[in-house]
Amino acid sequence: MSAKNRQLTVLTVLPFAMMGVVALVDVLAGSKVGLLPMVAVGPAFASLEGGRRRVACVGAIALLLCLGLGWYDDLTDVRRASTIIASVVGVTVAGFVAVSLREQREEELENVRSIAEAAQRVLLKPVPRLAGDLRAAVSYMSAVAEARIGGDLYEVxxxxxxxxxIVGDVQGKGLEAVETAAVVLGAFREAALDEPDLIGLGRRLDRSVARQLDGEKFVTAILAEVRDREVTFLNYGHPPPLLIHADGSVALPEPPWYTLPLGLTAHAPAEPAPFRADFHPGDQLLLYTDGVTEARDDDGRFYPLAERSHLLKDDDSEAALEILRQDLLQHVSGPLHDDAAMLLLRYR
Structure with missing residues (x-):
């Protein structure tokens, strides 16, 4: 059972458990203890989960419990009895108000989530499953599960x-990161069709990011171009690609030298240098963000992506990537602390 389900179970049982404890103590200790007004905690806790009907049900049970315990305790003080009943009714009414306000906030939050999901779908359109001779599959997990939106980006x-x-990672989170990701993806979708090589494409992206961020933040990214059984990379401070050959061997191609991320290259000593690797039918290319390799288990160990490359053996690209995603979640034993995106390329 997940932590959220356990929490819902506790909130569901809590009002009845509290009233049961009060009733048991009252029966065992007698009326001299004066716990009867504590029955009102049932309707108070009932407003934390569920709707108005649940609050009314718990309030009615609390009222009947007060009448029963009052008869059992031989409560003859009319003023005290009226005060206890009034407290139960008052807390029940307050629970109604609390539930109404909570449902209103939940509705507003759901509207915000819907807008966020729509923005995410516009920003990160589904990549084409077939692009040229390649088949593509994508996995995206946001660290902010409630919002389902983050700063990682990808496009084919x-x-x-x-x-x-392109696979990239915007510094920061929230709407600012989403806005920056939109700028990068818009520039890439346009420049990818125009620029003759990756160097020109990278310069276009860097100018767009520099104008958007004004030197305050940055975007790590890796660009790749697959052509004639060869893949060319351009790395802007991003984790290295994972190249899995048909024989099962694994390579992590690295550039001749590393450069700064997009938006900061004006401070770099040199432009990024393209580097190449063979990419033949039967090979696989996995591009990812640091949310994958920096995911830690309970002992603080990073996710060993290269050692898990054998998980990508399913003939269906999306199924293979889903197996790897589930293994990543099992490694961290809980929610991710950073956005994680993976893009898998194969020859079809």
């Missing part, structure tokens, strides 16, 4: 120069 474009891909 079948350009005349070859299939061009």
């Amino acid at each position: 474009v079948a350009a005349p120069q070859g299939v061009r891909v």
Whole structure:
């Protein structure tokens, strides 16, 4: 049972448990203890979960319990009895008001979530399952599960120069990160069709990010171009790609030198250098964000992505990526602390 389900179970049982404890103590200790007004805690806790009908039900049970315990305790003080009943009725009414306000806030939050999901769908459109000779599959997990939106980005474009891909990670979270991701993706979708090489494409993206962020934040990214059984990379401070060959061997291609992320290259000593690797039918290329490799287990160990490459053996690309995603979640034994995106490319 998940933590959220356990919490809901506790909130469901809590009002009845509290009233039961009060009734038991009152029966065992007698009326001299004066616990009878504590029956009102039942309707108070009932407003934490469920609707108005639940509060009314718990309030009615509390009222009947007060009448029964009052008769059992031979309560003859009319003023005291009236005060106890009034307290139960008052807390029940307050529970009605609390439930109404909670449901209103939940409705507003649901509207915000719907807008966030719509923005995410516009921002991160489903990648084409087939691009040129390649088959693509994507997995995206946001650290903010309630919002289902984050700052990781990806895109696949079948350009005349070859299939061009980007996977990136915007510094920060929230709406500012989403806005920056939209700028990067918009620039990539346009420039990927125009620029003759990855160097020109990278410059276009860097200018767009620099104008948007004004030197305050940055975007790590890796660009890839697949053409003629070869893949060319351009790395802007991003984790290295994972290349899995048909024989099962694994490579993590790295550039001749590392450069700064997009938005900060004006401070870099040199532009990023393209680097190449063979990419033949039967090979697999996995691009990802640092939310994958920096995911830790309970002992603080990072997720060993390269060692888990054998999990990508399913013939269906999406099924293989789902197996890897589930293994990642099992490694952390809970929600991720950072957004995690993975993009898998295969020859079809």
